[in-house]
Amino acid sequence: MSSDHGVQDLGVQRQDRGAPRQDHDAPRLSSPRDLVAAVADVLDDIAPGSVATYGDVAAQLGISPRQAGREVSRAPDEVPWWRVVRADGIPGACRGGHAPELLEAEGVPMSSGRVDLNLARQSWSDAPD
DSSP states (O other), X not given: OBOTTSOBOOSOOOOOOSSOOOGXXXXXXXXXXXXXXXXXXXXXXXXXXXXXXXXXXXXXXXXXXXXXXXXXXXXXXXXXXXXXXXXXXXXXXXGGGOHHHHHHHTTOOEETTEEOHHHHBXXXXXXXX
């Protein structure tokens, strides 16, 4: 089965994203391809006009924020990688540094090059399925 972002679904179960996952709730990722698909699913859940931090993504997957950053940088271009920012609100510098302009185009509130996380942070209970 293939998802809408071109990554083959290898059986990673999507979970209700009402609250951040705890380590004991993390999906069992048996291969790097499972992780790619799981990261793409989490990124797809971030609504346009919203952002998540690398720590938020990590909590959804049961991995470290550093690993989440590495995996987001490897995500296919079709998934909204630009909606993931550092904990201080600074957008990623990968992919030619285009994240700020993509966020601004979606109406994400920014000031001095940082996303206002109080206004734009994804509420996982509101995430689309």
